[in-house]
Amino acid sequence: MKPKILIIDDDASLRRVLEYNLQEAGYDVTAAPSGEDGLRLFNEEPPSLVITDMKMSGMDGLQVLKAVKGQSPETLVMIITAFGSVDMAVEAMKAGAYDYITKPFNRDELRLTVAKALQFTGLAAENRRLKSELSDRTEFRTIIGSSPLMEKVFAIVRKVADSEASVLITGESGTGKELVARSIHALSGRRGGPFVAINCAAIPRDLLESELFGHVKGAFTGAIKDKTGRFRLADGGTLFLDEVGELPLELQPKLLRALQERVIEPVGGTGESKLDVRVVAATNLDMEKALADGAFREDLYYRLSVIPLHLPPLRERRDDIPLLLKYFCAKHGSSEVGFDRQALHMLVDYAWPGNVRELENTVERLLIMRTGDTITSNDLPDKIRVNGSRGPSSGAVINLPAEGYSLEQLEREVVVAALERNAWNQTAAARFLRVPRHTLIYRMEKYGITTPEKSAP
Numbered sequence: 443m444k445p446k447i448l449i450i451d452d453d454a455s456l457r458r459v460l461e462y463n464l465q466e467a468g469y470d471v472t473a474a475p476s477g478e479d480g481l482r483l484f485n486e487e488p489p490s491l492v493i494t495d496m497k498m499s500g501m502d503g504l505q506v507l508k509a510v511k512g513q514s515p516e517t518l519v520m521i522i523t524a525f526g527s528v529d530m531a532v533e534a535m536k537a538g539a540y541d542y543i544t545k546p547f548n549r550d551e552l553r554l555t556v557a558k559a560l561q562f563t564g565l566a567a568e569n570r571r572l573k574s575e576l577s578d579r580t581e582f583r584t585i586i587g588s589s590p591l592m593e594k595v596f597a598i599v600r601k602v603a604d605s606e607a608s609v610l611i612t613g614e615s616g617t618g619k620e621l622v623a624r625s626i627h628a629l630s631g632r633r634g635g636p637f638v639a640i641n642c643a644a645i646p647r648d649l650l651e652s653e654l655f656g657h658v659k660g661a662f663t664g665a666i667k668d669k670t671g672r673f674r675l676a677d678g679g680t681l682f683l684d685e686v687g688e689l690p691l692e693l694q695p696k697l698l699r700a701l702q703e704r705v706i707e708p709v710g711g712t713g714e715s716k717l718d719v720r721v722v723a724a725t726n727l728d729m730e731k732a733l734a735d736g737a738f739r740e741d742l743y744y745r746l747s748v749i750p751l752h753l754p755p756l757r758e759r760r761d762d763i764p765l766l767l768k769y770f771c772a773k774h775g776s777s778e779v780g781f782d783r784q785a786l787h788m789l790v791d792y793a794w795p796g797n798v799r800e801l802e803n804t805v806e807r808l809l810i811m812r813t814g815d816t817i818t819s820n821d822l823p824d825k826i827r828v829n830g831s832r833g834p835s836s837g838a839v840i841n842l843p844a845e846g847y848s849l850e851q852l853e854r855e856v857v858v859a860a861l862e863r864n865a866w867n868q869t870a871a872a873r874f875l876r877v878p879r880h881t882l883i884y885r886m887e888k889y890g891i892t893t894p895e896k897s898a899p
């Protein structure tokens with residue numbers, strides 16, 4: 443028997459698109475133009491899944507959700523929201539929605555989300571498990587990105603979340619290292635436990651040891667009572683060691699021991715105690731260099747980086763920029779704001795040395811300074827506009843090394859970058875480079891560039 447799906451949307455064309463796509467995918471679909479009509483259909487023949495638009499005149503999606511859940515708690519409800527109304531989606535998730543999709547969505551995403559949702563039907567008995575999975579999903583969603591590079595990051599995050607292995611997140615400042623660390627925790631079996639963060643670079647050296655491991659009363663002048671360290675506070679959860687590359691050398695053996703033996707000893711204490719902590723660390727330092735300089739112990743490095751996770755800088759995943767712009771407009775309460783073509787070009791072309799953090803700050807400032815709902819190139823800060831004024835598609839940042847650089851090498855890099863940027867689609871990459879496809883293929887052969895297996899078109 444085909445699973446039954448009920449679609450509720452007051453937008454006739456979107457309703458038809460949904461209906462058509464899901465019928466194509468083999469479901470038994472009915473559709474209603476309003477919440478009231480939808481509930482009537484729901485009562486006549488209860489479906490396994492209800493997909494409802496959020497914003498509708500009359501009953502809105504949240505009311506539909508509550509009515510459905512009130513009558514039949516095990517029926518799954520998915521909400522459709524306009525892109526950027528993430529807050530609303532989160533509210534719906536809290537009220538028991540199974541998932542949400544944002545408009546505009548593509549066909550594959552829709553089918554995948556629905557297929558996943560339907561895997562859960564009939565598992566009412568496992569409602570608790572379902573609920574805890576839902577809370578992860580919301581957490582995870584807040585990492586925005588659809589570029590192949592970010593997809594890779596997501597895949598690793600998903601895979602490693604449930605293991606106990608230490609993860610070392612590397613990446614430039616503002617690339618989302620802390621966000622990813624929090625997602626790993628939220629997706630892990632430890633999500634019910636604490637997530638405790640400590641910034642190894644921000645805490646004065648002589649306080650860091652007791653901050654990490656705690657101290658006993660009288661251990662040193664000023665230790666007027668016992669102090670619980672962050673390791674202990676994270677017991678049963680995840681400890682996030684931020685800027686771990688800056689951990690003083692003299693503390694490194696103690697950290698290594700805590701990781702290896704899973705025991706800690708507070709400063710001035712007389713015994714060690716067991717603990718159950720998963721460590722996720724992050725750094726934006728060049729660890730190879732720190733190792734070579736002897737500033738970081740190799741054994742500790744290998745302990746921390748059982749799973750290395752590199753977050754690419756924003757300029758290497760420019761496809762994500764338009765999405766991030768929209769997301770941050772919405773996050774700052776201005777989902778109605780858009781960018782004109784030229785402004786968007788310049789924003790995509792800019793090098794973003796401060797990565798996502800810089801982009802978010804820029805959006806915030808643009809939203810405050812804007813004069814209308816459309817942001818134009820004139821509204822952009824000079825550093826972004828100057829860069830863009832070389833021509834809308836010139837975003838190339840070329841830092842030539844003092845000792846010289848081979849033109850062939852440069853050409854090779856440009857070809858690879860264009861291919862990566864276009865998901866290894868040769869036609870698209872050739873168009874991007876303004877050369878015929880055979881020219882691109884010739885260059886690929888010349889430089890021995892081959893399409894990676896998985897991303898092949």
Ligand SMILES: Nc1ncnc2c1ncn2[C@@H]1O[C@H](COP(=O)(O)OP(=O)(O)OP(=O)(O)O)[C@@H](O)[C@H]1O
Binds near residue numbers: 586614620621
């Ligand atoms: N992919 C993303 N989607 C949405 N928000 C993001 C993303 N990446 C980063 N951010 C946001 O950008 C800001 C910076 O991210 P975060 O603090 O995680 O960076 P970081 O790599 O830890 O930076 P630093 O090295 O400077 O500490 C945060 O507000 C974070 O929520």
Ligand SMILES: [Mg+2]
Binds near residue numbers: 619620684
């Ligand atoms: Mg950080």
